Amino acid sequence: MLPPEQDLVRDLAEWLPRQRWFGGKDGPIHDITIGTATDLRHGDPALHHLVLDVRQDGTTDHYQLLLGARRDLPDRLRHVEIGGPCGDRAAKARLYDAAHDPELTRVLLDALASGASAGPLRFHHADGARIRTDLASLPMTAEQSNTSLLFGDEYICKLFRRLSPGVNLDLEVNLALTRGGCAHVPAVLGWIELDPGPGARAGGGGEPVTLALLSDYLHTGVDGWSLAIASVRDWFAHTPPPGGGEWAELDASAAGGDFAAEAERLGAATAEVHRALADAFGVTVVPAGEVRAMAARMNAELTATCRAVPGLAPHAKALTEAFLDLASRAGPLPVQRVHGDYHLGQVLRTESGWTVLDFEGEPARTRSERRALAHPLRDVAGMLRSFEYAARFLITKAGSVPSESGPRLETRAHAWAARNRAAFCRGYAAGGGPDPAAHSVLIRAFEFEKAVYEVRYEAQNRPAWLAVPLKSLAHLTA
Numbered sequence: 001m002l003p004p005e006q007d008l009v010r011d012l013a014e015w016l017p018r019q020r021w022f023g024g025k026d027g028p029i030h031d032i033t034i035g036t037a038t039d040l041r042h043g044d045p046a047l048h049h050l051v052l053d054v055r056q057d058g059t060t061d062h063y064q065l066l067l068g069a070r071r072d073l074p075d076r077l078r079h080v081e082i083g084g085p086c087g088d089r090a091a092k093a094r095l096y097d098a099a100h101d102p103e104l105t106r107v108l109l110d111a112l113a114s115g116a117s118a119g120p121l122r123f124h125h126a127d128g129a130r131i132r133t134d135l136a137s138l139p140m141t142a143e144q145s146n147t148s149l150l151f152g153d154e155y156i157c158k159l160f161r162r163l164s165p166g167v168n169l170d171l172e173v174n175l176a177l178t179r180g181g182c183a184h185v186p187a188v189l190g191w192i193e194l195d196p197g198p199g200a201r202a203g204g205g206g207e208p209v210t211l212a213l214l215s216d217y218l219h220t221g222v223d224g225w226s227l228a229i230a231s232v233r234d235w236f237a238h239t240p241p242p243g244g245g246e247w248a249e250l251d252a253s254a255a256g257g258d259f260a261a262e263a264e265r266l267g268a269a270t271a272e273v274h275r276a277l278a279d280a281f282g283v284t285v286v287p288a289g290e291v292r293a294m295a296a297r298m299n300a301e302l303t304a305t306c307r308a309v310p311g312l313a314p315h316a317k318a319l320t321e322a323f324l325d326l327a328s329r330a331g332p333l334p335v336q337r338v339h340g341d342y343h344l345g346q347v348l349r350t351e352s353g354w355t356v357l358d359f360e361g362e363p364a365r366t367r368s369e370r371r372a373l374a375h376p377l378r379d380v381a382g383m384l385r386s387f388e389y390a391a392r393f394l395i396t397k398a399g400s401v402p403s404e405s406g407p408r409l410e411t412r413a414h415a416w417a418a419r420n421r422a423a424f425c426r427g428y429a430a431g432g433g434p435d436p437a438a439h440s441v442l443i444r445a446f447e448f449e450k451a452v453y454e455v456r457y458e459a460q461n462r463p464a465w466l467a468v469p470l471k472s473l474a475h476l477t478a
């Protein structure tokens with residue numbers, strides 16, 4: 001049922017840049033080839049698993065696609081159609097993103113439960129996991145770089161969109177932390193991988209490439225971003241009592257939805273996860289020379305990002321100063337495995353506390369960069385950036401703020417961020433992590449490094465959000 005490759009590739013070139021998970025929106029696609037195509041279900045509907053090799057500006061990225069094919073496309077799948085009707089009249093097919101079709105995603109659950117293989121695809125379940133196959137899937141609507149399917153309220157299956165060589169870090173870390181008894185991560189139930197085979201499929205070299213991860217779905221959990229945004233909204237809507245004066249605009253504890261107690265608990269949970277990572281993977285100390293090299297890399301990334309996103313240039317001087325400050329005071333630094341892309345969307349508040357998700361690191365970095373050891377305050381800085389994002393998101397993105405309330409909301413955003421940043425750091429230090437207040441130079445450099453990354457990330461993935469990190473940088477560097 002698949003159309004000729006050149007027709008499919010033409011349709012994909014038009015469709016891919018419109019997908020949230022496509023990480024190359026800042027440049028044209030030069031070429032797409034089908035790296036692997038595996039039939040997972042014949043008939044109508046049919047399911048094909050594709051790895052697309054997408055060439056842009058001299059680099060090739062590999063994306064995973066579950067391609068559905070049906071003679072007639074029901075209304076519920078129209079929004080995920082790829083191209084128009086294709087094939088001759090006798091073999092006419094409509095193609096679409098099958099992640100949205102529970103009739104087809106059920107094939108994945110069956111294969112995971114039975115430990116099947118199909119062509120180069122291998123389906124595994126974790127030791128002792130019994131996987132139910134009677135659950136229908138729904139794609140999540142979360143703001144994310146991959147696509148996650150919810151099977152009932154039991155499982156979450158994350159389909160990695162841009163593939164990285166080797167075992168996925170989320171899988172590696174979650175298995176290690178679960179084995180070490182860490183209560184702050186969801187249990188891994190199964191995974192799908194692409195066998196390296198005789199060729200280097202999907203850039204994997206000789207290693208298998210992880211395609212998907214099935215975990216326990218913590219259905220009572222709420223992610224930290226949603227909780228934080230609700231708190232900021234509440235604070236913005238808060239009317240201070242008459243006569244409160246200027247101070248009332250700064251006292252973010254006065255709003256009903258104060259987040260500070262949660263931020264403090266999150267800090268303590270983060271310190272525990274760092275300890276579990278240190279126990280599972282070890283700690284080493286790098287000499288001052290490596291810290292100076294790290295500061296130089298931060299600055300080189302700043303230069304490259306200013307070239308790609310000119311809106312960053314006005315902040316470059318202040319950022320460089322922070323990196324130079326780090327280099328000039330460098331001493332030996334303990335490093336270990338960390339989360340690597342720590343923000344409010346990566347933490348879930350359940351009835352038993354905070355759970356940490358997604359140990360893959362920053363999606364735009366190479367696997368070895370994402371696996372590199374780092375000082376744990378790098379994660380702390382990531383979360384501090386997230387408080388900045390949450391504080392300014394409603395002002396920058398909602399577009400519904402009357403201009404006369406702009407300065408007042410800016411003051412309030414600042415007050416909210418300051419209160420929650422302090423609470424998080426307090427919890428982290430009390431939980432046994434290195435005290436952020438005693439490492440201000442390191443934290444500032446890490447925060448700026450993350451902000452530079454965010455500017456690049458937003459330009460490539462969510463251009464409509466670019467103003468959020470740029471505006472917050474204007475405040476941090478003022």
Ligand SMILES: Nc1ncnc2c1ncn2[C@@H]1O[C@H](COP(=O)(O)OP(=O)(O)O)[C@@H](O)[C@H]1O
Binds near residue numbers: 145348
């Ligand atoms: N095990 C889980 N239980 C409940 N919700 C989850 C679970 N894993 C992820 N989520 C939800 O999915 C969202 C995106 O997950 P994440 O792993 O960060 O995906 P991505 O790497 O694509 O950004 C999270 O913010 C969270 O709301």
Ligand SMILES: O=P(O)(O)O[C@H]1O[C@H](CO)[C@@H](O[C@H]2O[C@H](CO)[C@@H](O)[C@H](O)[C@H]2O)[C@H](O)[C@H]1O
Binds near residue numbers: 385
């Ligand atoms: O969750 P991912 O691993 O896909 O991380 C990427 O996407 C994140 C957004 O979904 C992005 O995070 C940035 O936006 C968040 C709000 O949506 C904010 O809380 C974070 O602080 C900010 O960095 C992340 O950087 C990126 O790697």
